[in-house]
Amino acid sequence: MPLPKAELHLHIEGTLEPELAFELAARNGVELPYADTEELRKAYLFDDLQSFLNLYYSLMRVLRTEDDFAALADAYLTRAAAQGVRHAEIFFDPQAHIARGVPIGTVVEGLWRALSTSEERHGISTRLILCFLRDESAESALLTLEAARPYLDRITGVGLDSAEVGHPPAKFREVYEAAAALGLRRVAHAGEEGPPAYITEALDVLGVERVDHGLRALEDPDLVARLVRDRIPLTLCPLSNVRLRAIDTLEEHPLRAMMDAGLLCTVNSDDPAYFGGYVDDTFHAVREALELDRERLRELARNSFLAAFLEDEEGRRAGYLAEVSAYDFNTE
Ligand SMILES: Nc1ncnc2[nH]cnc12
Numbered sequence: 001m002p003l004p005k006a007e008l009h010l011h012i013e014g015t016l017e018p019e020l021a022f023e024l025a026a027r028n029g030v031e032l033p034y035a036d037t038e039e040l041r042k043a044y045l046f047d048d049l050q051s052f053l054n055l056y057y058s059l060m061r062v063l064r065t066e067d068d069f070a071a072l073a074d075a076y077l078t079r080a081a082a083q084g085v086r087h088a089e090i091f092f093d094p095q096a097h098i099a100r101g102v103p104i105g106t107v108v109e110g111l112w113r114a115l116s117t118s119e120e121r122h123g124i125s126t127r128l129i130l131c132f133l134r135d136e137s138a139e140s141a142l143l144t145l146e147a148a149r150p151y152l153d154r155i156t157g158v159g160l161d162s163a164e165v166g167h168p169p170a171k172f173r174e175v176y177e178a179a180a181a182l183g184l185r186r187v188a189h190a191g192e193e194g195p196p197a198y199i200t201e202a203l204d205v206l207g208v209e210r211v212d213h214g215l216r217a218l219e220d221p222d223l224v225a226r227l228v229r230d231r232i233p234l235t236l237c238p239l240s241n242v243r244l245r246a247i248d249t250l251e252e253h254p255l256r257a258m259m260d261a262g263l264l265c266t267v268n269s270d271d272p273a274y275f276g277g278y279v280d281d282t283f284h285a286v287r288e289a290l291e292l293d294r295e296r297l298r299e300l301a302r303n304s305f306l307a308a309f310l311e312d313e314e315g316r317r318a319g320y321l322a323e324v325s326a327y328d329f330n331t332e
Pocket residue numbers: 011014049056161162163189192240270271
């Protein structure tokens with residue numbers, strides 16, 4: 001039995017495995033520029049975030065109907081359950097679908113079909129987080145939030161993703177203010193490739209409660225002191241950082257140093273179909289590479305539940321935390 005954990009940084013479109021991509025392509029009559037799944041997998045060699053995003057957006061063309069989004073989410077939840085995930089906060093990128101003529105309603109209804117039965121079918125509680133694409137305009141983000149209005153009872157929060165450098169958080173001040181006014185929680189990718197100043201700006205200008213990645217935080221001691229003092233969680237994605245060449249090797253990942261600095265770190269899979277592992281695979285990889293002992297792993301699992309948006313269900317959070325405390329590593 002794997003260590004119980006929450007996954008807080010997971011792009012549902014990044015869980016599209018080659019097998020499902022080909023199945024949906026056939027079903028929807030979409031041509032893929034790869035002969036088979038093996039050839040597609042060979043394309044998973046990235047130089048940086050942008051080179052990954054190019055493939056990520058291109059492969060999404062196979063997702064067209066509610067059934068497709070339901071199948072995508074159900075496949076993720078099935079895998080996540082086997083990885084010890086008890087709670088998942090799932091990102092989706094509506095603008096990437098709307099731009100292809102797939103309405104946001106198709107996306108949300110499809111995802112919701114899988115999420116609404118996730119507890120009974122997979123033993124996983126879920127939240128949905130709508131991400132704005134930061135390389136699109138602020139106006140487009142506002143229109144997206146407007147388009148999401150009929151579905152807000154299913155959406156817990158907003159996030160910010162896609163190409164980071166050159167698209168600082170402040171560009172999205174207005175849409176984050178509107179999201180806050182609608183009672184939505186706020187997170188943002190920051191400090192993945194971009195500088196630590198983007199993390200500070202996401203806190204100051206967007207009012208984020210959690211930072212996605214925050215990999216470069218250690219470069220700014222004042223920022224670290226603030227993140228520690230305010231207990232702002234970071235959703236780190238170590239396998240992603242290596243695959244997108246933000247760092248050279250997993251052994252050089254700052255996760256251990258960040259934990260030593262008192263930061264509230266969590267470990268997540270980001271886009272597991274592309275980066276070589278789901279979340280428990282990631283736990284195992286960092287455990288080996290950074291020589292983390294069992295209590296460090298337990299701390300990461302505990303942090304994942306502390307950082308989760310479970311304020312409306314504190315009893316559930318307490319139950320998950322008790323599962324972590326009681327976990328016996330000998331049953332792994
Ligand atoms: N790691 C990542 N960074 C930014 N945007 C993303 N979209 C999907 N994965 C992403």
